[in-house]
Amino acid sequence: MSSPPKDFDRPRFLPAFTALFFVFLFAPIALVALFSFNSTRSLQNFQGFSLQWYERFFDNESLRESLIASIEIAFVTMVVSTVLGTMLAFGLVRARTRWAGSANVLMLIPLVTPEIVAAVSALILFTQIGWRLSLETIMIAHITFSISYVTVVVRARLAAVNPEVEQAALDLGATRWGTLRLVTIPELWPAILAAGLLVFALSFDDFVISFFTTGESPQPLPVRIYSAIRFGVTPTINAIGTLMLAVSAVLIGLAIALPRLLGRRESGLGVLVGREAA
Amino acid sequence: MSGKSIRAHSAEPSASAIRFEQVTKRFGDTVAVSGLDIEIEPGEFFSLLGPSGCGKTTTLRMVAGFEQPSEGRIFLEGEPVERVPPYHRNVNTVFQSYALFEHLDVQDNVAFGLKRRKVPTDEIRTRVAEALELVELRGRERSKPRELSGGQKQRVALARALVNRPAVLLLDEPLGALDLKLRKQMQVELKGIQREVGITFLYVTHDQEEALAMSDRIAVMEDGEMRQCGTPEEVYERPGGPFVAGFIGISNLLPATVENGGIRLASGTRFAAPVPEECSDGSAVHVSVRPEKIWLDELEDGMVALEGTIVERVYVGTTTQVIVELAAGLRLVALEQNTARQRSDDRWQIGERVRLGWQPEHALVLR
Numbered sequence: 001m002s003s004p005p006k007d008f009d010r011p012r013f014l015p016a017f018t019a020l021f022f023v024f025l026f027a028p029i030a031l032v033a034l035f036s037f038n039s040t041r042s043l044q045n046f047q048g049f050s051l052q053w054y055e056r057f058f059d060n061e062s063l064r065e066s067l068i069a070s071i072e073i074a075f076v077t078m079v080v081s082t083v084l085g086t087m088l089a090f091g092l093v094r095a096r097t098r099w100a101g102s103a104n105v106l107m108l109i110p111l112v113t114p115e116i117v118a119a120v121s122a123l124i125l126f127t128q129i130g131w132r133l134s135l136e137t138i139m140i141a142h143i144t145f146s147i148s149y150v151t152v153v154v155r156a157r158l159a160a161v162n163p164e165v166e167q168a169a170l171d172l173g174a175t176r177w178g179t180l181r182l183v184t185i186p187e188l189w190p191a192i193l194a195a196g197l198l199v200f201a202l203s204f205d206d207f208v209i210s211f212f213t214t215g216e217s218p219q220p221l222p223v224r225i226y227s228a229i230r231f232g233v234t235p236t237i238n239a240i241g242t243l244m245l246a247v248s249a250v251l252i253g254l255a256i257a258l259p260r261l262l263g264r265r266e267s268g269l270g271v272l273v274g275r276e277a278a
Numbered sequence: 279m280s281g282k283s284i285r286a287h288s289a290e291p292s293a294s295a296i297r298f299e300q301v302t303k304r305f306g307d308t309v310a311v312s313g314l315d316i317e318i319e320p321g322e323f324f325s326l327l328g329p330s331g332c333g334k335t336t337t338l339r340m341v342a343g344f345e346q347p348s349e350g351r352i353f354l355e356g357e358p359v360e361r362v363p364p365y366h367r368n369v370n371t372v373f374q375s376y377a378l379f380e381h382l383d384v385q386d387n388v389a390f391g392l393k394r395r396k397v398p399t400d401e402i403r404t405r406v407a408e409a410l411e412l413v414e415l416r417g418r419e420r421s422k423p424r425e426l427s428g429g430q431k432q433r434v435a436l437a438r439a440l441v442n443r444p445a446v447l448l449l450d451e452p453l454g455a456l457d458l459k460l461r462k463q464m465q466v467e468l469k470g471i472q473r474e475v476g477i478t479f480l481y482v483t484h485d486q487e488e489a490l491a492m493s494d495r496i497a498v499m500e501d502g503e504m505r506q507c508g509t510p511e512e513v514y515e516r517p518g519g520p521f522v523a524g525f526i527g528i529s530n531l532l533p534a535t536v537e538n539g540g541i542r543l544a545s546g547t548r549f550a551a552p553v554p555e556e557c558s559d560g561s562a563v564h565v566s567v568r569p570e571k572i573w574l575d576e577l578e579d580g581m582v583a584l585e586g587t588i589v590e591r592v593y594v595g596t597t598t599q600v601i602v603e604l605a606a607g608l609r610l611v612a613l614e615q616n617t618a619r620q621r622s623d624d625r626w627q628i629g630e631r632v633r634l635g636w637q638p639e640h641a642l643v644l645r
Binding site for chain 2: 170174
């Protein structure tokens, strides 16, 4: 052997394999984005660049209303479930009761419940108590399943907070509330931010629960797209899809950039993928 | 280094800094600390020494206010503290993990306590600067904790506590995470800082050398109880029992019985030793001889003389530990200086018979 093999346990086909995986993952999305800029109706041939499908989307009042409704729902869901989920995480990590074990498992149930079951139960509940289906009912249903996501992310982070750091704050004259405000929340907030953005994304593109709990009008964007698609796929749908993709990309960018801008080592995304320091 | 404004000012000079009165702490069925009675003087460097699980950290945490005694009372500067929450106690803690606030820079970490006490901004600036001067960290004000080395983090933790001028500084194995060389250096510095600021230090450690090197007094703890309390010389030269003798220094503990006012080893060997009055004939005792008090080969008149086989030889630089077996299971460690005139690692061959002895007064008879 002239030269010893390098990287013994890293087979050479891995880069190719990884590239293939990413093509598989992103090709459909890339196509949608590409054809959203097509100058003709065709979904097979790209004939030239134009923004007409985006114009059509913004000219269509009902689609625009749906977009605004979706953003409203996602925003309210994010704020409410982040607050409630963080409080739940505190209870689960800090409360030393004999119920803590059961509560920790029970809180995972919304994550493993088939969405259709959650959607139908929410629908039945709202009709039983006579609550007219509207944006509020979607928000409540979304908040219900989102709390668990927030709790899972924040709880992991909270459990990793060194108790001595909080004791140090108490020791240096901070009250319990002061310790929470000055030390614990600053330690947690990349996780809280990440959880909030995750929940925003989940709520923004949720279809099943939204479909069952939506009122007549305005309908959230994914439900509106579904109704539109029944009358044939138009390149407008591609434009909407691309826009939603852009929103998600912005969210990911925020999750990475916000903690950095405020002088933190870890990104919110790092918290989500289980990497402490990016 | 200037520590003039960090210097302690005790409210009541006559009161002791800390007083434990029959303090017991139970966690469920386990007793962590039992019947502790200690009085610590203002300005004293006092160490709690013992193996892990002996209750020393629990004791410290009760002073800080993170734990409440199950029984008994703790007084800080003469005042009982059971109703005082941690944030109103005039003590500060240096934690083993340093527990620095990662999202704050060095300056804000050190200023944290002063800000909580609403100290004027100008005063905060001067006091933080002085504290950083004292721990030799000027110029690192804007660094984040993650940019600092272990030793520097340690200094920030120390400055963050000292800047508040507490009546007592509590230190929980503060040097435990540092490497040996840095630890030795910090021991000297810490002792110097304590002398300079005059604040009472309550220091928890499991490192007997550290406790001996730094403390004015040491309380040796085992299983939640205090076994002995005294100056480093007292606990080393006159250990109060087999545990203290074994925990501090190399043990050299031999089980024995008292016979005719002397000592009889299990092997049958008899020799003279200062037997305490309360040990009557036939009572089971332990004999302890410090390794540096044992002579090998050349003995003087009046020495206790025994014979044994050299079974091991450990060269540790300035000295060589020679392990001699007197009889099956009875071993003694002798410490030989590696001076210019002799190198004991050449001199002592494993398997050789050797005479060893000590002055009778150097044997400690422990019940």
